[in-house]
Amino acid sequence: MTRQQLFEQIKEKESFLCVGLDTDIKKIPKHLLDAEDPIFEFNKKIIDATKEYAVAYKPNTAFYEAHGAKGWESLQKTLEYIPKDIFTIADAKRADIGNTSSMYARAFFENMDFDSVTVAPYMGSDSVKPFLEFDRKWVILLAATSNPGGLDFQDVIVSSDGEKLYERVIRKSAEWGNANNIMYVVGATRPEALIGIRRLVPEHFLLIPGVGAQGGDLKAVCKYGMNKHCGLLVNSSRGIIYSDSTEKFAEAAGKEAHKIQVEMAEILQRL
Numbered sequence: 287m288t289r290q291q292l293f294e295q296i297k298e299k300e301s302f303l304c305v306g307l308d309t310d311i312k313k314i315p316k317h318l319l320d321a322e323d324p325i326f327e328f329n330k331k332i333i334d335a336t337k338e339y340a341v342a343y344k345p346n347t348a349f350y351e352a353h354g355a356k357g358w359e360s361l362q363k364t365l366e367y368i369p370k371d372i373f374t375i376a377d378a379k380r381a382d383i384g385n386t387s388s389m390y391a392r393a394f395f396e397n398m399d400f401d402s403v404t405v406a407p408y409m410g411s412d413s414v415k416p417f418l419e420f421d422r423k424w425v426i427l428l429a430a431t432s433n434p435g436g437l438d439f440q441d442v443i444v445s446s447d448g449e450k451l452y453e454r455v456i457r458k459s460a461e462w463g464n465a466n467n468i469m470y471v472v473g474a475t476r477p478e479a480l481i482g483i484r485r486l487v488p489e490h491f492l493l494i495p496g497v498g499a500q501g502g503d504l505k506a507v508c509k510y511g512m513n514k515h516c517g518l519l520v521n522s523s524r525g526i527i528y529s530d531s532t533e534k535f536a537e538a539a540g541k542e543a544h545k546i547q548v549e550m551a552e553i554l555q556r557l
Contacts, residue, residue, distance in 0.1 A: 287373050287401045287422065288422060288466070289465065289466050289491070291371075292341065292373055292491070293515050293516070295341040295371065295372070295373070296341055296515075296516050296554070297554075299338070299339065299340075299341055299547070300547065300550065300551035300554055300555075301339050301340065301341055301546075301547040301550050301551065302341060302516050302518050302519055302520055302550055302554075303339055303340050303341060303342070303519075303520060303522065303543060303546055303547055303550060304340065304341070304342035304343065304344050304373075304375065304493065304519045304520060304521040304522070305332070305333075305336050305340045305342070305343050305344070305521070305522065305523070305526055305527070305543060306343075306344045306345075306346065306377070306495070306521050306522065306523025306524075306526075306527070307329055307332065307343055307344065307345040307346070307349075307364060307523070307527065308345075308346040308349050308523045308524065308527070309325050309328055309329055309345075309349050309350075309360075309527070310349055311324060311325060311353070313528055313531075314328045314535075315328075315531050315532060315533065315535050316531075317533055323356075323359070323360055323363065325349075325350070325353070325357070325360040325364075326360045326363045326364055326367075328527075328535075329345075329360070329364045329367070330364075330367055331535070331536040332526075332527050332536060332539050333364075333367055333368060334536065335536040335537065335539050335540035335543070336526065336539055336540055336543040337368075337369055337372065338540075338544075339540075339543040339544050339546070339547035340372060340543060341372060341373060341519070342372060342373040342374070342375060342519050342521075343368050343372060343373075343374055343375070344374075344375040344377050344493075344521055344523075345361055345364060345365070345374075345375075345376065345377065346377040346523075347361065347376055347377060347378040361398070362398060365398055365399070365400065373401050373402070373519070374400045374401045374402070375400065375401070375402045375403070375404065375426060375493070376394045376398070376400040376402065376403040376404070377404050378390070378394065378403055378404060379404050379405070379406050379428065380394075380403060380404075380405055380406070381405050381406040381407070381408070381409050381413040381414060382409065382413055383409070383412065383413060384412045384413065384415070384416055387412075387413050387414070387415075387416040387417060388416040388419075390403070390416075390417070391403070391416050391417045391419070391420060391423075395417075395420045395423045396420075400423075401422075401423065401424060402423065402424035402425070402426050402469070403417060403423075403424075403425065403426065404426045404427075404428065404471065404493075405417055405425050405426065405427050405428070406428050407427050407428060407429075407455045407459060411458075411459075411462055414427065414459065414462060415462055418462060418463045418467055418468070423467070424467055424468070424469055425463065425467060425468050425469070426468075426469040426470070426471060426493050427455070427456075427459055427468060427469070427470050427471065428455075428470075428471045429452045429455055429456050429470040429471055429472055429483070430452040430471075430472045430473060430476050430479045430483070431471060431472075431473050431495075432473025432474060432475040432476065432495055432496035432502065433473070436473070439451060440452040452479070453482060453483075453486065456470060456483060456486045456487055457486050460486065460487055460490070465487070465489040465490045465491070468490060469490060469491040469492060469493050469519070470483065470487065470490060470491075470492050470493070471492075471493050471494075471495065472492050472493075472494055472511070473494070473495060473496045473502065474494045474495065474496035474497045474502020474503065474504075474506075474507050474520070475496045475502050477502075477503065477506040477507050477509070477510050477511070478510070480492070480507065480510035480511035481510050483511075484510070484511065484513065488513055489513065489515075489517070490517070491517050491518070491519060492511055492517060492518055492519070493519045493521060494507050494511065494518055494519065494520045494521060495521040495523075496521075497520050497521065497522050497525075497546075504520060504546070504549060504550070504553075505553070507520060508553050512553075512557070514557065516554060516557065520546075520550070522542075522543075522546060525542060526539050526542045526543050526546075527539055529541075529542045
């Protein structure tokens, strides 16, 4: 999916909602456990209930890998079930030396056909560039994450002018690609970081996890992080998919997604 197609989806749906499919078999409604593939059955109903409001879906691959080959099958079926006009993110946080990164990229872009994959930047350019060799595919690079431990390294000052490590990551990696193939992860619990980040990458999309269950504030994220085209994908996982544990779980998820979409529509109208 191209940047322009993503803009069009946001405009059409009046939404920049990404639904995280972090599907934990221990948390899904018990009546689904008798299904042939409980994880896929859960995901299918969540997608049906939220696809009207979502412009992206983000399966976290760890929740599928934990089940071995069967989990990968569930992930592939989930990916194929997502409507083709909705952006897909493999939240895998991969990266390694160049030849290994090339294999990771082939796995998610050629074999599974995701639109994008999250990538860890710690090993530098040769670990990231193999992902950028694929046409119409995206790297979503970890920058300033929402977990408390992210502060252990990401905010370390790395230059005499006060540059932080996550700022160095963004500034340097922006040279490897462009706004058409690189996005950045910035946690919703750190909206103040968005001011400086927007100075570094004014046109790039930002993937913002942490709204909802993790306590991030949508209005603050939009105030500091939006650009003239929106430029945000705001993710909610647990707050949507686990909003109910009964047989009405999908209906509840749809209502939660719609609630967020309505708030997003109001914000977009002010752009």
